Amino acid sequence: MPRLLTTLALLLGLAAGTTTAAELGDDGLHKTDWMRDTFKDLREDLDEANAEGKRLALIFEQRGCIYCTKMHTEVFPRPEIAEFISQNYFVLQLNLHGDLEVTDFDGEVLSEKQMARKWGLLFTPTILFLPEDVPEGLSAQQAAVAIMPGAFEAATTLDLLVWVHENRYDTTDGEDFQRYHARRIEERKSTKAP
Numbered sequence: 001m002p003r004l005l006t007t008l009a010l011l012l013g014l015a016a017g018t019t020t021a022a023e024l025g026d027d028g029l030h031k032t033d034w035m036r037d038t039f040k041d042l043r044e045d046l047d048e049a050n051a052e053g054k055r056l057a058l059i060f061e062q063r064g065c066i067y068c069t070k071m072h073t074e075v076f077p078r079p080e081i082a083e084f085i086s087q088n089y090f091v092l093q094l095n096l097h098g099d100l101e102v103t104d105f106d107g108e109v110l111s112e113k114q115m116a117r118k119w120g121l122l123f124t125p126t127i128l129f130l131p132e133d134v135p136e137g138l139s140a141q142q143a144a145v146a147i148m149p150g151a152f153e154a155a156t157t158l159d160l161l162v163w164v165h166e167n168r169y170d171t172t173d174g175e176d177f178q179r180y181h182a183r184r185i186e187e188r189k190s191t192k193a194p
Contacts, residue, residue: 028063030072034086041103049090056130062096067151
């Protein structure tokens with residue numbers, strides 16, 4: 001019941017407005033206070049996320065990406081989304097064309113742009129959501145429990161954040177994300193006054 005109340009409170013906040021959008025960094029990527037600056041060793045980042053009781057998420061963006069801008073001006077600044085990410089996710093930002101070294105879970109060290117190619121990422125923004133435990137030998141792309149390729153509206157984004165956070169990808173009730181999201185849409189419709 002507390003989980004349902006928390007989810008409902010977050011979803012009801014969708015109409016509450018937005019906070020200010022993230023500023024651009026020197027690399028041309030949007031910067032938020034919930035993004036982490038690490039050595040980009042994914043196994044270490046996962047350990048740190050787990051120690052904080054958070055889920056590791058990797059977000060690939062690129063300079064000039066209009067869809068990244070959409071997410072950072074219309075979706076991520078919404079108080080209920082920014083708060084949910086801040087409280088529940090350890091987010092590492094990666095640059096689709098970047099040269100910083102990233103150490104994958106399988107031990108391979110590549111630049112950000114080489115890692116994006118290895119993982120087959122074509123669009124920005126793309127968010128990879130990782131499980132709490134990644135078996136040896138798997139890459140981040142192989143281990144991801146969900147991948148969000150592109151920009152989505154606030155309700156879809158929040159539903160995916162909640163779905164991953166609650167480990168719903170691991171349930172046996174047959175409710176995959178699309179069914180979960182459809183149910184949430186109907187629940188939101190039924191709570192609106194005529």
